[in-house]
Amino acid sequence: MIAGILSIVAGSTTLLLAAYIYVVLPLILGISWGPTSELVPYIVFVFAFLVLGVLAIIGGIYAIQKRNWGQAYAGTIAALLLSLPLGTAAIILLRQSKTEFR
Numbered sequence: 001m002i003a004g005i006l007s008i009v010a011g012s013t014t015l016l017l018a019a020y021i022y023v024v025l026p027l028i029l030g031i032s033w034g035p036t037s038e039l040v041p042y043i044v045f046v047f048a049f050l051v052l053g054v055l056a057i058i059g060g061i062y063a064i065q066k067r068n069w070g071q072a073y074a075g076t077i078a079a080l081l082l083s084l085p086l087g088t089a090a091i092i093l094l095r096q097s098k099t100e101f102r
Contacts, residue, residue, distance in 0.1 A: 003076060003093035004063030010079035010086040011056030018049035052078045063094055069101040 021042060031039055059075010062068045076094050080087025 001064055003090040003097065004060040004065075004072070006086045006090040006093070007056045007060030007063060007072075007075045007079040010083040010090070011053040011060060011075075014049050014053035014056070014082045018046045018053065021049075022046050049082075052082055056082060060090075063090075066097075066101050069094075069098055072101070 025042060026039055029039070055078040056075050059072050059078060062075065063072035072094060073091075076087060076090040078087075079090050
């Protein structure tokens with residue numbers, strides 16, 4: 001259960017970070033979004049953060065419910081990519097509880 005919570009925390013903080021980058025960065029730099037904007041490369045990072053964050057949250061939900069160990073493990077790997085301390089702890093705890101999954 002703790003592995004799922006750690007995974008959800010890593011995913012949700014990443015979603016907040018992606019929203020912050022998407023909204024605040026153009027305001028700080030004084031650049032507007034558009035097809036020829038200098039900020040277009042940042043969209044790739046924001047999209048990657050969004051995908052990994054959602055994957056970590058879904059995996060955390062599966063880990064809390066003790067269902068679908070593979071999806072829960074994929075979520076903890078995403079959490080590892082997003083936050084090394086939280087992801088490492090989540091993977092260790094999830095591996096120890098593998099026998100509890102349905």
